[in-house]
Amino acid sequence: MGDLRLVNLTKQFGIFTAVDDLSLTVPQGSFFALLGASGCGKTTTLRMVAGLEEPTTGQVLLDGQDISRLRPYKRPVNTVFQSYALFPHLDIFENVAFGLRRRGVRDVAGRVARMLSLVQLDGYGKRRPAQLSGGQQQRVALARALINEPQVLLLDEPLGALDLKLRRQMQIELKRIQTEVGLTFVHVTHDQEEAMTMADTVAVMNAGRIEQLGAPAELYEYPASPFVANFLGQSNLLAGDVAGKAGDDVEVTAYGSRFSLPAGRCRADAGSVYLGVRPEKLRLAALVDEVPAGHQYVTGVVTDSSYVGVSTQYLVRTAWGTELSVFAPNSGVTEQIPLGADVAAYWHPRHAFLLRREPGAGDATQPLLEPVP
Amino acid sequence: MSTLSRRRGRLSPYLLILPGGLWLLLFFAVPIFQLGVTSLYDPSGSLEQGYAMTWAFGNYADALSQYWPHFVRSLVYAGIATVLCLLLGYPLAYAIAQKSGRWKNLMLVCVIAPFFTSFLVRTLAWKTILSDNGALVGFLRDVHLLDASGRLLATPIAVVLGLTYNFLPFMVLPLYANLDRLDGRLLEAANDLYASPARAFAKVTLPLSMPGLVAGTLLTFIPAAGDYINAELLGTPNEYMIGNVIDSAFLVRLDYPQAAALSFILMAAILAIVFVYIKRAGTDEVV
Numbered sequence: 001m002g003d004l005r006l007v008n009l010t011k012q013f014g015i016f017t018a019v020d021d022l023s024l025t026v027p028q029g030s031f032f033a034l035l036g037a038s039g040c041g042k043t044t045t046l047r048m049v050a051g052l053e054e055p056t057t058g059q060v061l062l063d064g065q066d067i068s069r070l071r072p073y074k075r076p077v078n079t080v081f082q083s084y085a086l087f088p089h090l091d092i093f094e095n096v097a098f099g100l101r102r103r104g105v106r107d108v109a110g111r112v113a114r115m116l117s118l119v120q121l122d123g124y125g126k127r128r129p130a131q132l133s134g135g136q137q138q139r140v141a142l143a144r145a146l147i148n149e150p151q152v153l154l155l156d157e158p159l160g161a162l163d164l165k166l167r168r169q170m171q172i173e174l175k176r177i178q179t180e181v182g183l184t185f186v187h188v189t190h191d192q193e194e195a196m197t198m199a200d201t202v203a204v205m206n207a208g209r210i211e212q213l214g215a216p217a218e219l220y221e222y223p224a225s226p227f228v229a230n231f232l233g234q235s236n237l238l239a240g241d242v243a244g245k246a247g248d249d250v251e252v253t254a255y256g257s258r259f260s261l262p263a264g265r266c267r268a269d270a271g272s273v274y275l276g277v278r279p280e281k282l283r284l285a286a287l288v289d290e291v292p293a294g295h296q297y298v299t300g301v302v303t304d305s306s307y308v309g310v311s312t313q314y315l316v317r318t319a320w321g322t323e324l325s326v327f328a329p330n331s332g333v334t335e336q337i338p339l340g341a342d343v344a345a346y347w348h349p350r351h352a353f354l355l356r357r358e359p360g361a362g363d364a365t366q367p368l369l370e371p372v373p
Numbered sequence: 374m375s376t377l378s379r380r381r382g383r384l385s386p387y388l389l390i391l392p393g394g395l396w397l398l399l400f401f402a403v404p405i406f407q408l409g410v411t412s413l414y415d416p417s418g419s420l421e422q423g424y425a426m427t428w429a430f431g432n433y434a435d436a437l438s439q440y441w442p443h444f445v446r447s448l449v450y451a452g453i454a455t456v457l458c459l460l461l462g463y464p465l466a467y468a469i470a471q472k473s474g475r476w477k478n479l480m481l482v483c484v485i486a487p488f489f490t491s492f493l494v495r496t497l498a499w500k501t502i503l504s505d506n507g508a509l510v511g512f513l514r515d516v517h518l519l520d521a522s523g524r525l526l527a528t529p530i531a532v533v534l535g536l537t538y539n540f541l542p543f544m545v546l547p548l549y550a551n552l553d554r555l556d557g558r559l560l561e562a563a564n565d566l567y568a569s570p571a572r573a574f575a576k577v578t579l580p581l582s583m584p585g586l587v588a589g590t591l592l593t594f595i596p597a598a599g600d601y602i603n604a605e606l607l608g609t610p611n612e613y614m615i616g617n618v619i620d621s622a623f624l625v626r627l628d629y630p631q632a633a634a635l636s637f638i639l640m641a642a643i644l645a646i647v648f649v650y651i652k653r654a655g656t657d658e659v660v
């Protein structure tokens with residue numbers, strides 16, 4: 001009960017389909033993160049839930065009731081707008097109090113003061129929005145929606161303008177309020193880390209559709225499509241073909257080598273496929289003989305390395321020209337590998353995954369789409 | 374930056390003011406001064422014999438005691454016309470700015486179109502519209518809103534209607550300019566925060582359009598208060614406004630000192646009203 005359900009939700013602007021037959025369920029009291037490239041329809045989806053955009057077809061159900069024809073001000077839903085949309089003629093106090101006043105809630109002053117202090121804007125109540133910095137305005141937008149404690153809170157990149165430290169603090173506050181009050185949050189963000197640390201469920205959207213939906217670890221460890229594999233973190237995807245099955249394993253040929261991996265790690269078991277391995281799951285060995293038993297490898301030459309503190313990121317060029325990313329932790333156990341060194345990049349089969357590939361598509365070691373920072 | 378260009382930068386505001394400033398000095402400040410002087414001439418003089426400067430402040434007292442009903446009438450008629458213009462003009466400006474889509478330019482042209490013909494001609498047209506054997510009066514008599522001999526022409530109603538018609542564009546245009554800039558996302562935010570469309574209008578649209586509303590009401594009220602064409606063509610001497618009195622003092626009776634004194638009183642009255650109005654509109658009380 002109390003779940004938010006989108007059923008076959010579609011929104012067309014003219015001939016352009018912004019949201020395409022979207023169905024999903026957000027359980028009551030859960031934290032749902034929506035990730036996706038710019039323009040993939042996240043804001044449009046939220047607007048349909050808020051009632052600011054009428055679906056072309058499909059339904060929005062809350063508590064099992066269809067609210068898709070309900071006017072926005074009748075919905076127990078509030079939005080933190082991507083563009084803030086603060087009222088320029090009202091001071092910060094009145095901006096935050098706006099929803100409470102419309103509903104005739106008592107003790108407005110006390111609640112607003114507490115909310116302003118929560119977003120660390122004590123003493124700013126008398127200012128106008130134009131007198132605040134971008135990050136401060138964003139926190140006002142957050143406070144203005146959050147203070148209403150709606151059944152569903154829609155957050156459209158609510159922390160995008162904040163510095164890292166403040167963003168972490170706000171994330172903790174948001175998560176605390178969400179769990180304490182038991183609100184349902186639908187959170188759009190470009191920050192994968194934010195999505196993964198805060199959300200119970202993450203959905204990755206692409207061109208108006210949900211590509212994959214699940215627990216953060218599940219999406220990261222076992223992506224369902226090349227898009228997800230490269231949108232959420234980075235992946236090395238080698239183009240190959242399924243050669244057959246051997247017991248519980250699926251055998252793959254790629255570039256003349258044979259690889260295998262557990263059937264439970266395969267999204268496809270025939271035809272053209274990608275063999276995927278995350279950069280941090282790859283290890284480097286100077287000699288093929290040093291590759292531990294039970295692991296698989298490809299050989300190549302180190303063409304680039306960048307030291308980023310916690311790890312060193314190497315690029316390894318294979319004999320057939322593909323560049324693989326390898327993240328080696330700087331735990332002090334291994335030494336830095338010089339440029340030009342011959343190496344074997346190896347992994348354990350249970351860390352690999354297999355994805356369906358359009359026949360003819362080549363390797364996809366670079367992100368298909370650069371995630372917006 | 375060199376000192377020269379910096380100096381030019383500092384001078385540029387003054388250079389920008391210069392042409393307009395000179396214009397105003399020549400054609401506004403000098404005549405006003407002349408008018409002020411005239412208003413204090415000895416009223417017993419005449420155009421032929423010339424006027425003596427006697428600091429006759431009594432001109433003001435005389436003008437006011439003689440013509441105060443015309444002042445009051447002017448302000449009342451102009452006030453009613455302004456309110457009517459606001460009631461008609463606000464929805465119109467809102468529709469043009471927010472709802473007209475690709476018809477926007479056409480609708481704006483329609484608002485401005487009356488300016489293509491003379492004020493006088495348009496007011497004369499109203500004389501026909503309101504005439505006793507016109508369709509409007511006929512209809513109103515038929516539905517018994519007017520009795521059988523009731524008329525519109527030569528009544529205060531006709532004058533107020535004429536004023537409303539003639540000054541409506543001055544209300545619509547500033548309101549349109551303001552409402553055109555209204556950010557629709559603010560209304561969405563208000564809707565999202567439990568405000569019905571009516572509440573959103575009262576709490577967001579209306580306060581944000583106050584500058585346009587103040588500009589529109591002033592641009593309507595001020596010229597309407599000084600107008601004399603409407604009262605002359607659509608009314609009778611019983612409906613005459615202060616503009617008619619000034620007109621006849623200057624052009625018929627040739628009583629220049631009194632005409633000048635009347636003009637100054639009208640100016641002072643309007644300035645006082647505008648000042649109080651703007652002060653009130655500046656605070657949240659009007660909202």
Ligand SMILES: Nc1ncnc2c1ncn2[C@@H]1O[C@H](COP(=O)(O)OP(=O)(O)OP(=O)(O)O)[C@@H](O)[C@H]1O
Pocket residue numbers: 013016018036037038039040041042043044045082
């Ligand atoms: N009113 C509209 N008319 C026409 N097209 C629209 C309209 N609103 C959105 N779109 C289009 O729909 C698509 C999805 O837009 P949306 O705002 O939902 O993207 P988004 O996922 O929120 O992107 P971002 O991450 O950049 O905010 C875009 O291609 C956009 O151009």
Ligand SMILES: [Mg+2]
Pocket residue numbers: 042043044082156
């Ligand atoms: Mg968006």
